[in-house]
Structure formats: C-alpha cells, structure tokens
Amino acid sequence: MAPQAEEQVPGLERAKDLGLTEPEYSMIVELMGREPNEVELAMFSLLWSEHCAYKHSKKVLRRLPTEGERLLLGVGENAGAVEVAGMAVAFKVESHNHPSAVEPFQGAATGVGGILRDVIALGARPIAMLDSLRFGYPDSDRSRWLLDRAVAGIGHYGNSIGVPTVGGEIHFDPSYESNCLVNAMCVGIADPNRLMRCAATGVGNRVILMGALTGRDGIGGASVLASAELGEDDADKRPTVQIGDPFAEKKVLEACLELIGEDLLVALQDLGAAGLTSSASEMAAQGEVGLDLDIARIPLREADMEPFxxxxxxxxxxxxxxxxxxxxxxVLEICEKWELLATDIGVVTEGDHMRILKGSDVVGDIPVKALVDDCPLYDLHPSPPEEGLYPAPPADLPEQAEQGETLAALLAGPNIASRRPVFEQYDHIVQSRTVRRPDEADAAVLALPAGPDGVRPALAVSIDGNARRVAADPETGAIEAVLECAANLACTGAEALGLTNCLNFGNPEKPHVAWQLINAVEGIAKGCEALGIPVVGGNVSLYNEGPDGPILPTPVIGMVGELPDATVVSNSGFVADGHAVALVGPFEPNLTSSELAARRGKAPAGELPALDVPATLAAHEAVRNGVRSGAIVTAHDIAEGGLAVALAEACAAAGIGCEVTLPLLTDEALFGEAPGRGFVIAGPRDAIATIPGAEVIGTTGGTELVIADRDGEKISMTVADVREARDGGLAVHLP
Amino acid sequence: MATRIGVVRFPGSCDEQDALDACALVGDAEILWHGSRDLGGVDAVVVPGGFSYGDYLRPGAIARFSPVMEAVAEFAREGGPVLGICNGFQVLCEAGLLPGALLANNGLRFLCRQVDIIVERPNTPWTAACDAGERLSIPVKHMSGRWFADDDTVARLEAEGQVAFRYAPGQNPNGSVADIAGVSSPEGNVVGLMPHPEHAVDAITGSADGLKLFSSILKEREGVGTAS
Structure with missing residues (x-):
C-alpha cells in the first residue's frame, strides 16, 4: 500500500540537493513505480550515498581475499571475527574523517563510539581501541587544534566507557591540512557459539529500539558530509556532526552483552550512518523479510520531529x-535495570517491504531490495597521473647537514617524535589485560584468559599506514603497509590472523584517484595473499579532498595476531647491557618517499626499493620464532627514519646505549626506508647466533648511540640527547 | 571462612571487573548493585573507578546519593573497611567519608601513567601488609585527580597521620597538595587513593604491587581472629 497522503512529492531538484544524481532519481522512481515522498527520498538519499552504498568502491573491493582458515565472521556483518584460542576475536576499523575535520572533539569521540557499537553488535566485549590519525603539519594553528581536540575526543569516549586505547599512529602531511583523517579500530572478544548476526528473521518477531533518545543531530551526515568534498564553509555543517555520550554507550554495552548472554535476542545491529533507515533496512535485507516500523513510538529528544x-x-x-x-x-526488564530506554517500535513482516508508519498512517513504503541492493555501482576510470600529484613539502632539513644533526632533527620531527603526550591521555590499562603498553613494543599485547593448560595466550594488535609511499607507488606502497603491520606483530612474537582496512582516498570520480584506489587495493590483496590472511571487514572513506586537492592515498591497515604465551613477549627497546644487536631481513633501503626525503622538501614520488616477499616473510618468521623461544629480547621493525632512528628508539626506551658497525655510513644506510622488511633485534649473544639470517652489527651498553663504519668514521648521540629530541617533538605542538 | 569483599557497581563504573578480579585473589568477591541498600553482610567494600552516572556534573557528585552509598556510609561509620579507588575516592570525598576534594589535573588533561607511591600509613585494613615508607609501582589514570584541601585541613591530616599514600618525589602527576595520593579516615578503616591498585596485581601487566592493598584485608582479619 502506498502512503495515502495527497502530499506534494519533493521531486528531482530536492533529490539533487540531497546528493542524488538525475539518473539515480529516475531509477528510484522506476523501482518504486512512483515518485518517492519526503520520507522515502530522505531514506534513499542516504542509503544510496557513497558512504552507505560503496557505489564507487564495491567493484574494486571484490579483489580482496575474504576467506581464511580461522575466519568466523567475515565481510557483511557488523564486524569480522577470527578464532583465537577457542575465543572469537572481533575487530574492525572505521573512519570518521569529515565529522572530525568539521568538529574534531565530537567527530573523533563518535568515531570511537560507532566502531565500539559495531563490535558490541556481534555480542563481543570490546577489549581494545587503536586509532590512526592524519593531520596537516603542526606548524598550522588549525592542525594543532584538530590534533588536540581529536585526541581529547578519543580519550573522552574510550576512557569513559572503560575500553583501553592501546595503540595507534599519527602522521602529519600538508595534504591533510583541511581534511584530517580519524580512523578508529576496535577489538572485542566473544564466545564463538554466541556471535550475534544482523539478519532479521522470524515473521512476527518484534523490533526493539534500545538506547538514547532520537534527536535532530547528525541529519544527513552520511550523504551531505561524508560523501562530498570538504569546502570553505564547513563550519555550517557542524549541526550534521553527532554528539557522543559515552555513559549512554556504557549502558548499551552492558545491557546488550547481558541480553545476548541470556539468549534473548534473534539479531542485533547498531545505528550508525543513516540511523534507523540503514540498520532496519540492512537487517531486513539480510533476513529477506519485511519490516513495519511505527515512528510514533520512538522516544524523541524534540517533540516536533518530522518523520524523515x-x-x-x-x-x-x-x-x-x-x-x-x-x-x-x-528484554525490557534488563534494559530497565541498566536504566536504558528500550521501545517496541515494530514487527518483522512477510514480504519485502519496509513500511514506515506514524500510528495508523503509512508515511513511507519502500521495497527493501531497492533501498539496500539496487543502488547503481559505478565503474572507475583509472589513469595514472602524468606528473607528481602532490607538491613538494617545505624543506626544513638541509641536504648538507651533518648526519648526527640529521638524526637529531628526524627524532625531533613530529612524524617520529615520542607519542607519549598523546597516549598518556588515553587509558591503556583498563581491563587489566595490557601486557605491552604503547611504546613498549611494536604492537600492543593483550593477555587472554588461560586455556586448559593454564597458559595465557595473548593477542597482538597493530594499526599502520604509510601514505607517502602509497602516493609514490600505490600497489607496492600498500603491500608494504600490510607487511609492516605484520612486522609489528612479528616483533612481539605474534602471527597475523586477519586484517581490517580503512581506505581513505580522494574523489574516485577523478581518474588519478581511481588509479590510486585500484592499485592500492591490489597491493592489499597481494599482501594478504602473501600472509595467507583474509580481510575480515573494513570501511571506505572517499572524497577526502579540500580546496587544495586530494589527501595522500591512505590505506590504513589494522591487524590482529596470536601469541601462544603472554609471558613470553619482546620489547621494542634494549633491556640490558651486553646484548648482541643484529639485523634481520632483506633490508635494502632507499630514500624515495622516506621521512628524510620529506624533510628535505622532496615530493612523495620515485621508485620504491625492491620487495622480495618470500625473503621478507622468512625474516618475519625468524623474528617471531626467536621471540617465542625467548632468544630475542628486543625486536623493533625499521620504519620511518630508517635504521638510525630504529636504533635510537631502541636506546631511548630504557636508556641503554649501543655501539654498532655498518659497512657504509651513507644517508641510505642510516635513514633509508624499506618498510616491513628489516628488523633490529637484540638478546644474549649465543641466543642471537641461533636466529636464521641474523647479522650481528654490535652490542648494547653505555650511555651513547654510536654508529660507526669499518674505517672508523662514526656518528654518535648520547641517549639523553636522543630522549630529549624524541620527547619534545610532538609535545611542543600540544597545549 | 574466606573474607567476603563487595565491589560497588554504578552505571558507568569501568574498573569494577578488575577490582572484583583483584579481590578474588584474596577472598570471595561479589558485586554490590548501586540501587540496593543491602550490602549482604560483606566484610569489606571497594568503591571502584570509572565514571559513575557519566560524571558529567562533577566526579562522584551523583553517585554519593545512590542507595548503595547510604549503606556504605553506615558500614563505614560502624568501622567496616572501605577502599575508594579513583572515582571511588572521589565518591567517598563527595560523601564526606574522606577529607578533601579531587579537582581537575593541573595539566587539564586525562593522564594515564605508571607512578611510584609511598605508603605513609601502614596501620589501616588496606595497608596492613605494607611497611611504612614502602614504595609501590601503581598506575594512575584520571582527569580529576588533584587532591586538594585547605592548609589547616592538610596540617591536621598530616599531624594525625591520615595521609595514606604520597606520590614519590618528582612523580606527582596532577598537582595534588603535598603530593598526597591517598588519604584515610581518622580511624583508618576508610581509605581512598587515585592510583589503581586493581590494575597492578599481575607482573605481566606491569606490576603486582597493588595486590598488597587487597592482601592487607586478609592480614587485618587474621589479626582480628588471633586477638579474639
């Protein structure tokens, strides 16, 4: 039955205002057999937005491997899950970029809240958060404001709800000046026999809305804000950003887990982008049923809200x-115990229509499939850029600087300096599982409950991205990002089990952005295939462009791995004097798109170093096994800033120096990069000698970092100076 | 008979499970629901950390009016051992069971950091297993942890030995007056501190020093048992 109102249909012009194209509107009219009314048009405009429909990315994403031996739940559910030690480990990363660019505190806070609900919807208790953040250079007032407020927002939400924020990364580049990135990843654990699905099933079953009041916040967030480029007047869009209430979410979390524990739910879904429209229609689509929803029953924050x-x-x-x-x-009783609103708002129906009722009036009636599945998918038209897309960043480090000065400047740079001023704003210890805190190891390590043998296994989690390298070569850069994330896990003795990704790119309708996206996805796929792990889910964030052009192509990789024993874990820093220091891996670095190149004012372009995947994986395995056996006490992957920075970081951790000898002290050898392929390891000399492929280069001890060549040339820096350089570099940009 | 320790749970509590697990290492631990005035005959009470009722007004300001806190206040007046950790400390100060107030950190930011604290008062049911002057490595994590009282009150507490814990020299993370990390009631049965002993009961997560506060309850009860 069609809505009976003799109301005016809003028509094509209104549809365009809401972000739909003319052909899309014609398709909707055809699918409906009539023109949509205001409610229906609002619903279509959101579900057919890029953010909800993935209309420019879905075809590309089909390249990603989604099957794996340990996979419990994959793409299509609220989050993915893999099996670890008899438990289900759910995880997913999601972006909240545009809201954070417009209102960083609430944007970042609700980004955390949203990804938490995705994990809660599976019936999993969230046990860890990680964040990947991108801003313009912190010499701009705006970037410092975004950084400060986004970090405060993440802390506000995560700290208040009692989920530790255990890791993350921050990178500064001019391309993010007006379009910062805030990606949040959540990890949860559940009983694998009680994982919730999102499919609505069982005609006659009731639809219960739980949680906060429904208000006017965030109207059109997914379409107007998330699926368009940012412009000059975005302060006007602040009302489209939602306001977070972590206390309410804490009650949602506890109530939902209790409801699932008592086996009271058929299906569960969070309300995220596009609110009730998206959750209800996706539940109906997954269950191949219809739904009747009575909006007159929904508790409102403001009495006179329109149905749409x-x-x-x-x-x-x-x-x-x-x-x-x-x-x-x-169900209502448990919600009442938690002082959580819960309202019966509808019923599962036969057929395939979602009907929106207001009391006895039908105010909207849409075939579910039209809303969820029939949005047109677009082909991309990729074309490599003729010349470099990104301008050279300003140079602040002269090429002729002494190598010792260069090292000090790199350590003090905002991309490499200590993240302590940020991670100390996050509770990283709540739930008492955190075996390795931020900065203690290359990945965060979380102990799990003991198995039947009394041994506590652990999870290692990491999030990583290296957009400058993806800009230089999208496919190789993306493989590197995957391998570097796996390298972080290997450093703690963990083996990767699954991957989640957030693809942050510019406008895909532009050929060079399409080219970046397609090739980066190819790289992620190849990285996953090399590691033998699936993509369990993720998120795409497109149209990340400001008035000055697109952001760097920024695929962010989140990974979860397994350690057999939480008591045998490495550190990223040196822990004792007299340990042998060694290199492992096919590490043949160059300066293309390196941190040093950026500091010298070089654009992110050029040829990345060769990637020998089998040799890289062998190095990962050697490090992983060495850590598990206890032979390797210190393991740190060589990342931004190259070997010299990796050594300096290892010295800074516990204030233990080292002396190493390299064949040549070239800039390439000291500061060149080849992510994911090289490790600095340390441990007792006899033990390190057993590590396959390990090349001993020196010894720990003393109060200085000394890097010499075989002719006696050397650079050195006291550990105290290393610490001072590292500690001040980011702190100076925070209030 | 095992010591029974009740851990209060408010909506918005975050650390109650960790406190429960820590208590379970030394005795029988159970949750006390915020809406109930019945403590069920427990031997000791822990008011844990978190953000009770969201703490949007002022930390602990709403929780102190909850039904369970009426019972906890009565229990404390009768000499029952009560430990307030972080938000629990804030609640006990709001409830007038402990002196002083917890203000916003002097850095105006949430701060999570491992610190050393020094046991100043070992003769309480929560510190009996510690020596005077003993140094414990325990994390702090809070937004409003700057303990404050006027000069007269501070002088009186110092004179009467009510300062329970102090941050080690140079490690005061929040600007607390006289480096005070925790205080006690005159009788010593009520103790509150900002650091989180319940997150420091297993060496693999950084430190097991916090376990001493919980095992103090056993020592205290053994002591009582021997005397009677």
Missing amino acids: EIMVSESQERMLAIVEPSKVGA
Missing part, C-alpha cells in the same frame, strides 16, 4: 534488536 528526520537521525548510542514476542518482557 526520525528515520535518518544519526543520534548516537542506539541499537536495534529483533526479539521473539515471548522474550520482549525480559
């Missing part, structure tokens, strides 16, 4: 559950 506003509100901290009628009473 109720349907697309992005008010936070809400979940939608499907419940058998006989269990509704028990």
Whole structure:
C-alpha cells in the first residue's frame, strides 16, 4: 500500500540537493513505480550515498581475499571475527574523517563510539581501541587544534566507557591540512557459539529500539558530509556532526552483552550512518523479510520531529534488536535495570517491504531490495597521473647537514617524535589485560584468559599506514603497509590472523584517484595473499579532498595476531647491557618517499626499493620464532627514519646505549626506508647466533648511540640527547 | 571462612571487573548493585573507578546519593573497611567519608601513567601488609585527580597521620597538595587513593604491587581472629 497522503512529492531538484544524481532519481522512481515522498527520498538519499552504498568502491573491493582458515565472521556483518584460542576475536576499523575535520572533539569521540557499537553488535566485549590519525603539519594553528581536540575526543569516549586505547599512529602531511583523517579500530572478544548476526528473521518477531533518545543531530551526515568534498564553509555543517555520550554507550554495552548472554535476542545491529533507515533496512535485507516500523513510538529528544528526520537521525548510542514476542518482557526488564530506554517500535513482516508508519498512517513504503541492493555501482576510470600529484613539502632539513644533526632533527620531527603526550591521555590499562603498553613494543599485547593448560595466550594488535609511499607507488606502497603491520606483530612474537582496512582516498570520480584506489587495493590483496590472511571487514572513506586537492592515498591497515604465551613477549627497546644487536631481513633501503626525503622538501614520488616477499616473510618468521623461544629480547621493525632512528628508539626506551658497525655510513644506510622488511633485534649473544639470517652489527651498553663504519668514521648521540629530541617533538605542538 | 569483599557497581563504573578480579585473589568477591541498600553482610567494600552516572556534573557528585552509598556510609561509620579507588575516592570525598576534594589535573588533561607511591600509613585494613615508607609501582589514570584541601585541613591530616599514600618525589602527576595520593579516615578503616591498585596485581601487566592493598584485608582479619 502506498502512503495515502495527497502530499506534494519533493521531486528531482530536492533529490539533487540531497546528493542524488538525475539518473539515480529516475531509477528510484522506476523501482518504486512512483515518485518517492519526503520520507522515502530522505531514506534513499542516504542509503544510496557513497558512504552507505560503496557505489564507487564495491567493484574494486571484490579483489580482496575474504576467506581464511580461522575466519568466523567475515565481510557483511557488523564486524569480522577470527578464532583465537577457542575465543572469537572481533575487530574492525572505521573512519570518521569529515565529522572530525568539521568538529574534531565530537567527530573523533563518535568515531570511537560507532566502531565500539559495531563490535558490541556481534555480542563481543570490546577489549581494545587503536586509532590512526592524519593531520596537516603542526606548524598550522588549525592542525594543532584538530590534533588536540581529536585526541581529547578519543580519550573522552574510550576512557569513559572503560575500553583501553592501546595503540595507534599519527602522521602529519600538508595534504591533510583541511581534511584530517580519524580512523578508529576496535577489538572485542566473544564466545564463538554466541556471535550475534544482523539478519532479521522470524515473521512476527518484534523490533526493539534500545538506547538514547532520537534527536535532530547528525541529519544527513552520511550523504551531505561524508560523501562530498570538504569546502570553505564547513563550519555550517557542524549541526550534521553527532554528539557522543559515552555513559549512554556504557549502558548499551552492558545491557546488550547481558541480553545476548541470556539468549534473548534473534539479531542485533547498531545505528550508525543513516540511523534507523540503514540498520532496519540492512537487517531486513539480510533476513529477506519485511519490516513495519511505527515512528510514533520512538522516544524523541524534540517533540516536533518530522518523520524523515526520525528515520535518518544519526543520534548516537542506539541499537536495534529483533526479539521473539515471548522474550520482549525480559528484554525490557534488563534494559530497565541498566536504566536504558528500550521501545517496541515494530514487527518483522512477510514480504519485502519496509513500511514506515506514524500510528495508523503509512508515511513511507519502500521495497527493501531497492533501498539496500539496487543502488547503481559505478565503474572507475583509472589513469595514472602524468606528473607528481602532490607538491613538494617545505624543506626544513638541509641536504648538507651533518648526519648526527640529521638524526637529531628526524627524532625531533613530529612524524617520529615520542607519542607519549598523546597516549598518556588515553587509558591503556583498563581491563587489566595490557601486557605491552604503547611504546613498549611494536604492537600492543593483550593477555587472554588461560586455556586448559593454564597458559595465557595473548593477542597482538597493530594499526599502520604509510601514505607517502602509497602516493609514490600505490600497489607496492600498500603491500608494504600490510607487511609492516605484520612486522609489528612479528616483533612481539605474534602471527597475523586477519586484517581490517580503512581506505581513505580522494574523489574516485577523478581518474588519478581511481588509479590510486585500484592499485592500492591490489597491493592489499597481494599482501594478504602473501600472509595467507583474509580481510575480515573494513570501511571506505572517499572524497577526502579540500580546496587544495586530494589527501595522500591512505590505506590504513589494522591487524590482529596470536601469541601462544603472554609471558613470553619482546620489547621494542634494549633491556640490558651486553646484548648482541643484529639485523634481520632483506633490508635494502632507499630514500624515495622516506621521512628524510620529506624533510628535505622532496615530493612523495620515485621508485620504491625492491620487495622480495618470500625473503621478507622468512625474516618475519625468524623474528617471531626467536621471540617465542625467548632468544630475542628486543625486536623493533625499521620504519620511518630508517635504521638510525630504529636504533635510537631502541636506546631511548630504557636508556641503554649501543655501539654498532655498518659497512657504509651513507644517508641510505642510516635513514633509508624499506618498510616491513628489516628488523633490529637484540638478546644474549649465543641466543642471537641461533636466529636464521641474523647479522650481528654490535652490542648494547653505555650511555651513547654510536654508529660507526669499518674505517672508523662514526656518528654518535648520547641517549639523553636522543630522549630529549624524541620527547619534545610532538609535545611542543600540544597545549 | 574466606573474607567476603563487595565491589560497588554504578552505571558507568569501568574498573569494577578488575577490582572484583583483584579481590578474588584474596577472598570471595561479589558485586554490590548501586540501587540496593543491602550490602549482604560483606566484610569489606571497594568503591571502584570509572565514571559513575557519566560524571558529567562533577566526579562522584551523583553517585554519593545512590542507595548503595547510604549503606556504605553506615558500614563505614560502624568501622567496616572501605577502599575508594579513583572515582571511588572521589565518591567517598563527595560523601564526606574522606577529607578533601579531587579537582581537575593541573595539566587539564586525562593522564594515564605508571607512578611510584609511598605508603605513609601502614596501620589501616588496606595497608596492613605494607611497611611504612614502602614504595609501590601503581598506575594512575584520571582527569580529576588533584587532591586538594585547605592548609589547616592538610596540617591536621598530616599531624594525625591520615595521609595514606604520597606520590614519590618528582612523580606527582596532577598537582595534588603535598603530593598526597591517598588519604584515610581518622580511624583508618576508610581509605581512598587515585592510583589503581586493581590494575597492578599481575607482573605481566606491569606490576603486582597493588595486590598488597587487597592482601592487607586478609592480614587485618587474621589479626582480628588471633586477638579474639
């Protein structure tokens, strides 16, 4: 039955205002058999937005491997999950870029809140958060403001809800000046036999809306804000950013886990982008059923909200559950115990229509499939750029500087300096699982409950990206990003089990951005195939462009790995005098797109060093096994700033120096990069001698970092100076 | 009979599970629901960390009016051992069970850091297993942890030995007056501190020094048992 109002249809012009194209509007009219009314048009405009429909990325994403031996839940659910030590480990990364660029505190906070709900929707208890952040250079007032407020927002939400923020990364580049990136990853654990799905099933089952009141916040967030380029007047878009309430989410979390524990739910889904429209229609589509929703029953923050506003509100901290009628009473009782609103707003119906009722009036009636599955998917038209896309950054480090000065300047640079001023704003210890805190190892390590043998296994988690290298060569750069994330895990003795990714790119309708996206996805796929792991889920964030052009192509990789024993873990720093220091891996670095090149004012372009995948994987295995056996006490992957920076970081951790000898003290040898392929390791000399491929280059001890060549040339820096350089570099940009 | 320790759970508590696990290492641990006035005959009470009722007004300002806190106040007045950790410390100060107030950190930022604290008062049920002057490595994590009282109050607490813990020299993370990390009631049965002993009960997570506060309860009860 069609809505009976003799209302005016809003028409094509209104559809265009909401972000739909003319052909898309014609398709909607065809699918509906009539023109949509205001409610229906609002719903289509959101679900057919890039953010919800992935219309420019879906075809490309089909390249990613999604099957794996340990996979429990994959792409299509609220988050993916793999099996670890008999438990389900759920994880996913998601972006909240445009909201954070417009209002960084609430944008970042609700980014954390959103990804938490995705994991909660599986019935998993969130046990860790990680964040990947990108800003313009911190010499700009705006970048410092975005950094400070985004970090405060992440802390506000994560700290208040009792989920530790255990890791992350921050990178500064001029391309993010007006379009910062805030990607948040959540990891949760669940009983594998109780993983919740999102499919609405069982005609006659009730639809229960739980959580916060529905208000006018976040209306049109997914379409107007997330699926368009940022412009000059974005302060006007602040009302499209949602406001987070971590206390409400804490109650949602505890109530949902109790409901699932008591086996009271058929299905569960969070309300995120596009609010009730998206969650309800996706649940209906997955379950191949219809739904009747009565918006008159929905508790509102403001009394006079229009039906379309109720349907697309992005008010936070809400979940939608499907419940058998006989269990509704028990569900409401548990929600009441947690002082959480819960309202029966509808019913699962036969057929395939989602009907929006206001009391007895039908105010919207849409075939579910049209809304969820029939959005047109677009082909990309890739074309490599004729010349470098990105301008050279300003040079602040002269080529002729002494190598010792260069090292000090790199350590003090905002991309390499200590992250302590940021991670100390996050609770990284709540839940008492954190075996390795930020800065203690290359990946965060979280102990799991003991198995039948009394041994506690552990998870290692890491998030990484290296956009400058992806800009130089999207495919190789993306493989490097995957391998570097795996290298971080290997440093702690962990083996990767699955990957989640967030693809942050510019406008895909532009040929060179399309080229970046397609090739970066190819690189991620090849990286996954090399490691033998699936992509369990993720997120795409396109149209990340400001008035000055696109951001660097920024695929962010999140990874979860398994350690057999939480008591046998390495550190990223040296821990004792007299340990042998060795290199492992096919590490043949160059300066292309390196941190040093950027500091010298070089654009991110050129040929990346050769990548020998089998040799790289063998190095990962050697390090992983060495850590697990206890032979390797210190393991640190060689990343931005090259070997000299990696050694300096290892010295800074516990204030232990080292003396090493290299064949040549070239800039390439000291500061060149080849991510994912090289490791600095240390441990007792006899033990290090057993590590396959390890080449001993020196010894730990003393109060200085000394790097010499065989002719006696050397650079040196006291560990105290290393610490001072590292400690001040980011702190100086925070209030 | 094992010591029974109750851990209060408010909506918004975050550290109650960790406190429960820490208590379970020394006795029987159970949750005390915020809406109930019945402590169920527990031997000791822990008011844990977190953001009770969201703490949007002022940390602990709402929690102190909860039904369970009426019972905890009564229990404390009768000499029952009560430990407030972080938000729990804030709640106990708001409830008038401990002196002083917790203000925003002097850095105006949330701060999570491992610090050393020094046991100043070993003769309480929560510090009996510690020596006077003993140094414990325990993390802090808070936004409003700057303990404050007026000069007269501080002088009185110092004179009467009510300062329970102090940050080690140079490690005061928040600007607390006289480096005070925790205080106690005059009788010593109520103790509050900003650092989190419940996150420091297993060496693999950084330190097991916090376990001493929980095992103090056993020592205290053994002591009582021997005397009677």
